Amino acid sequence: MSNLLDFLRKYHHWLLFVFLEVVSVVLLFKYNSYQGSAWLSSANVAVGKVYELESDVTSFFSMTRANEELTLRNFYLERQVDQLRRLYTEATHDTTVTERQELQFLSQYKLIPAKVVANTVHKPDNLMTIDKGAADGVEVNMGVASGNGVVGVVYLVSDHYSIVIPALNTSMSRISCSIRNSNYFGYLHWSGGDPAIAYLEDVPRHARFKKGEWVVTSGYSSIFPSGVLVGQIEKVFNSADGLSYKLQLRLSTDFGCLRDVCVISDKRVAEQAKLLEAARDSMALTNRDR
């Protein structure tokens, strides 16, 4: 017994060393299945606060450029709306119907404005923290977009902060997109490297499109409404198995200087998801009965 005590007295720091290493390794592996560990990441309130202060300071310096971009975009959209409204009125001879429709369309979505407080673009699996959480109505699997286009999907929510998986995440981001005028769809995949370039995969071989055409969200995934900008087609490749096209896109969102985003909360998503669930259940039931 006294030998054991002697041993412990002499080598207690090695025991401590092993203990601390075990704690680290446990943390390391727990992080890989990462749900529930929000308190040890930047969704933690204290950490979020520090990053918020930092982003307040830095956003001040990038404000001018963001402003310019938004003004341009706003101008462009306004002109587009105007043109469409005129065309519609010409076609239907009804001047009030468009406004009614617009209001109806917008009332379906609730937009929660948020600020990006921490963001990376150079890792293979980037994450982004925003300063709105469950208390502001953000839920897991809501879409996030900026004025210039799609950003990502909410992954983890704490009371006042959330972690978003941006489109720049090689392993976890799959956003369903379609080509604007032809409606052929595929999913968005980023393969690391340049944060301005991503790929649209699984586009069918018979799809017809041109370089420079816009790719937008398809609205199938019920995370994003249809028509949120994603990027412009730059190059066309064959997929590895030769069964589909792989399109290289220039993303319209500049992830490197992202500040203001909004979380899109769609009231009908829950309903849609429930329906899909019911369909799957009934299919499983039919298969079992056979």
Added chain:
Amino acid sequence: MSVEFFKRLGWFVILCVAQVLILNHIHLFDIAIPLLYVYFTITFHRGTPKWMILLWSFALGLAIDVFSNTPGLASGSMTLIAAIQPYLLELFVPRDSAENLDASIQSLGIGKFMIFSAILLVIYCLVFFAVEAFSFYNWQYWLACAGASSLLTFVLMMAIESVRKK
């Protein structure tokens, strides 16, 4: 004891804040990240209880981890070099030197201090990037990251150390 403690706490906060707010954003040539917080472990003076070095270093590693969303990565690597530091320092101290000799340029001489800190730093960077990559990258990239980051951190550390000397 308490003066020493508050000095340590001061370094802890300064290095943590500097790392999180400034140095983590520096990616020179996409491979070199200055990991200045290793300096914290390197400067423990001779005769500090080993458990104390371990706990301090683990705590700093964990603080950095929490801020950069990598639980376990820096804390594990920091604990490892904290275990090595007292033994390595023993090899470099001159004969008949004080029990509580500082690990600094002043007390060890510039050459010895450089070798001493470079060894710890290279070990740290190798372990850190190996654990971070974890079968994701190829080994050339790993070596490039570790080498470039060690070099960058070393330069920074020497700059701080030479300013502190005065």
